[in-house]
Amino acid sequence: MSASIVLSGITWSTPDGWPLLSDLDLSFDSRRTGLIGRNGVGKSTLLKLVSGELSPQVGSVTVSGTTSVLRQAVQVEAGRTVADLFGVRDDLALLRRTEHGEATAEELERADWTLETRMTVALVRFGLDVPPEADLACLSGGQRTRVGLAALVFDEPDFILLDEPTNNLDREGRAAVIELLAGWRSGAIVVSHDRALLETMDTIVELTTLGATVYGGNWSHYRARKGTELAAAQHDLADAERRAGELARRAQDTAERQARRDSAGKRKRAKGDMPRIQMNTLRSNSENTGGEQARLAERRRTTALEEVAAARRRIEVLQPLSVVFASTGLPAAKTILHVDSVTVGYEPDRPILRDMTFSIVGPERVAIAGANGTGKTTLLSVVTGALKPWNGRVRIETPFALLDQQVSLLHRQASIRDNFLRLNPASDENGCRAALARFMFRADAALQIVSRLSGGQMLRAGLACVLGGKAPPPLLILDEPTNHLDLDSIEAVEAGLRAYDGALLVVSHDEAFLASVGISRRIELTKAAR
Template identity: 45%
Template sequence: MSAFLTLDAIALATPAGRPLFSSLSLAVGRERIGVVGRNGTGKSSLLRAILGEIPLQAGSLAIEGTVGLLRQTTQADNQTACEALGLAEHMDILRRIETGIADDVDFEQADWSLPQRLEKALLAAGLPVIDLERPLGSFSGGERTRIAIAGLLLDPPDLLLLDEPTNNLDQDGRNAVIALLASWRGGALVVSHDRDLLEGMDRILSLSPTDVAIHTGGWSSWAAKRDAAAARAEAELQNATRQLRSARREAQQAHERQARRDSAGRAYGASGSAPAILLGRQRERAENSGARGAVLSEQKVAMMAGSLASAREKVDVIAPLTMAMSPCGLPSHRLLIAFEDVCWQAGERKVIDTLSFELRGPERVALSGRNGAGKTSVFKLAAGLLTPTSGRIQRSDRLAWLDQSVGMLDRAMTLVENIRHLNPALDENAARAALARFAFRNKEGERLVRDLSGGECLRAGLACVLSAQPIPQLLMLDEPTNHLDLDSIEVIEQALCAYNGALLVVSHDPRFLEAIGVTRHIAL
């Protein structure tokens, strides 16, 4: 079977001309390929180029067969399931025929097999027979994803494109996407930061402005290969540093030896013990020898300096950022938050119903539940932004909440301005030092928040809340890994592991929850 998609030395750039990646050659057959890379490296742009929505900067691509895109459901909540599936017109024709009001055109256009194919597609997507006239807003996030999957299965494409398909989905929705790919018999190109989803890939395509790499296997084997490359790069950097230090030391020693010989020669000449012609020849030989030695020493130092710069570039590309976390001084049994039979209603709808739990000491707890179950409402109640309809809440005054959009940050202000606005006690130097602890160094403090990536925004939010005095002892994080690339997720994981306070987290990413040490789950 020939490839469904062939990419030949393609390159993409932003509309402003900034290179995204180049020299990508790839043939996609009956396989699942995960596409990874830092935010802004062109992953989504690759899918758009395949769909013909943006031009290639260089190279060519060829498509054999049909292409389908699984989009995250963005339709209006009042749109019906039938409209979301794109079947409203076809179902109206069949309905007119059934009620006896159809005309000749209806009979010509009728898709008689549609009801049977739709039922089969819905069952394959994990849904029972549904009321197609129900508004999308009445379905859970997972059900809406399964409806979108059923739409694909009605007439399966040869090549399936997925762009961050599990973002904002509950566990049910994530499982639906994972099941779809596990059973997919065509080709699939999957842009994702979901490590469980990437684990099932046949190959991993990694994009960056400096390198395009293709790895056979899923996420774990690719991550092991990446980590080994990072270790090699670090070893090369240390070796290059030692060699440059040694070359400089040898050059200095050679310079000192030459200076001693020159001094001895001048003393010998001043003694009058040798003929002038012999002294001239000795001086000429010494000068020539010294010049050659100096040139060789300088060349060796320059060569070692070049090797060091090259090794440092590799580490800069491969090594993730690191953040320094200050201790918060949380005692092991201090009560941070307690819900006692808490209820909260939105109009007539009871969102939270008699919820009770406690969080003490540096415990790490995950709040779980399907989309719409009230997880964000629990955070707002815990932060005092909502008042319970009934029940009682105890809370520490040393807690901080970071929502999905890190809404505490003013998008029109710089990082330095934001951190000083949120922490008025910090002067300019203290604010910059605090940002540096979270890997925003030097001129990066002047960046506007609106220009930051999702991972940088979350890092900036952590810098702001963890620079408060006293430091918060409880962090509440609402889907912190949404819209982050894999490198950023790992940086956040490392930072939260180093934080010695308590965590209350909403996340549908089980690997993230495991990595940050969650030990208890509260299900809504």
């Protein structure tokens, strides 16, 4: 029997009762499937249901075959090693006892003599040269993700389940993931917003508040289909609104004619030239006719308004976020940042950056590039003043905002609204709500507590609070801004940043994002000589 995953009538809500999935039917086979959708719609939850980490509240999940899972973040616990992530700690310990002549005859029979070789092959496939006993806590986030990928394929499962596998990876790591999936011939379900990765998929499944839609083909095919669907939905909305308007006008005309007839009848009755019984009959007939017409008009109006609401909901699903920023007023010739001969690190005599020098003038768009571990985030910490350089100095001569990967500028226990008003003290309630609505935090959504948001929602809230006000900062510093945004939000933020007239200093491995926002210069980092 070929491997398959079937979800039937799945319903699942969050512990606080928020519905995520409702009566969902979906199946996966040996094709590579990209699972996409806006943040908070239930993509990671669906993977957890498939892997068995969660159980459906209603419905069933049937898995035929074996699965291996890579989460968004590889968990780091005290003493946890590479071998633990591969699930071979005991097998590796047996090999070590064997090497020291401490294994029993029974243990020698159980020893897997190819284990280390197979582990090494899997690790090298993702550009890693680390021993099996290496402590995960000593590896960077990108390195841990690579170890997770190596452990994933080491098991040779029927299905691999990947949740944002290219987050925290440098260009080489992303290329390794793309190469893995391009050559993967078993089943794969990949939650991702990485457009280059999604181009390697055989099919795209989009999860929305309306359910799941399957699109045969890769990312480019999906985008073309979505464009056609959006145009059709906009046409349907226009038709529904036109019909609703026509019905409203007809109802008004009917009401006015009835009012004129009623008025004429009253005048006749007032003259007294009609027998009373005839007047009562005419009045009763008029009331009955008027009542029936009113009920029919109300039914038609209700139906028309429901059609309009349905069409608008469809537009809401299809239409991406729209972001427009106010002007910063940054002069073209103003030097806003100068880094002069900076050397810095975290341990004595072990610099991360050595003799770093560069400037940003006017609305330049500069990318900090380099492999994991070369000091990109360290450089941002020096620029923002969070880390003092050992030698050299940094001059930053304009207001700026940093959106780091943790969106630490937001107070976790406050609402999005309260954070916005704190960061934009000149804004009033109406301005706050209008700004947050542009970032899809409408009505009660603006009152959500930050700590309860998903990673993507949190970054979107950070962007809204920093850039949604009347005076955005002239310098925006972004550390991996697309890591947790959904695809629609990425494209909308790209559009907004293209219109932003301030300077950008960006750390990102997302080449499509860097190209879209018009990066004009790159600063390439390499590991400092010890």
